[in-house]
């Protein structure tokens with residue numbers, strides 16, 4: 802899947818500066834990130850509806866549209882597929898570390914106080930807000 806998305810991303814980059822009259826991708830870039838985001842959200846909703854309705858073939862088709870629109874938004878946001886793969890690898894490694902923890906530690910935070918937000922006195926909050 803990563804290979805297909807890498808190729809699609811390159812195709813999107815190549816189409817970015819084509820004539821908007823003939824290229825859907827160029828048209829999306831012309832209209833801007835708001836339009837791209839709207840298209841992505843629409844495709845996501847279509848996937849969800851088709852899945853809930855049990856329409857497997859439509860889920861496949863709409864998923865391909867969803868991934869296309871996601872790569873367009875990545876390109877617009879300056880995000881490269883390899884940036885996303887790197888984040889996925891980071892999470893995979895973290896999980897790998899979690900799996901190596903003793904069973905007694907699973908489900909418990911490593912340091913109980915480390916995950917808590919620091920307590921800020923009310924007066925300090927008010928000062929910060931009005932700065």
Ligand SMILES: N=c1c2ncn([C@@H]3O[C@H](COP(=O)(O)OP(=O)(O)OP(=O)(O)O)[C@@H](O)[C@H]3O)c2ncn1[C@@H]1O[C@H](COP(=O)(O)O)[C@@H](O)[C@H]1O
Pocket residue numbers: 809812813816819823824825826827865866869
């Ligand atoms: N992979 C895709 C791709 N996947 C999906 N889509 C289009 O996105 C549409 C999904 O959006 P919609 O359902 O909203 O389509 P629509 O009903 O025609 O609605 P509108 O976009 O007209 O509003 C699909 O019908 C496809 O036409 C894609 N359009 C382009 N690509 C690739 O992007 C590259 C650049 O292509 P151009 O944009 O044509 O230059 C090429 O490599 C293409 O293969």
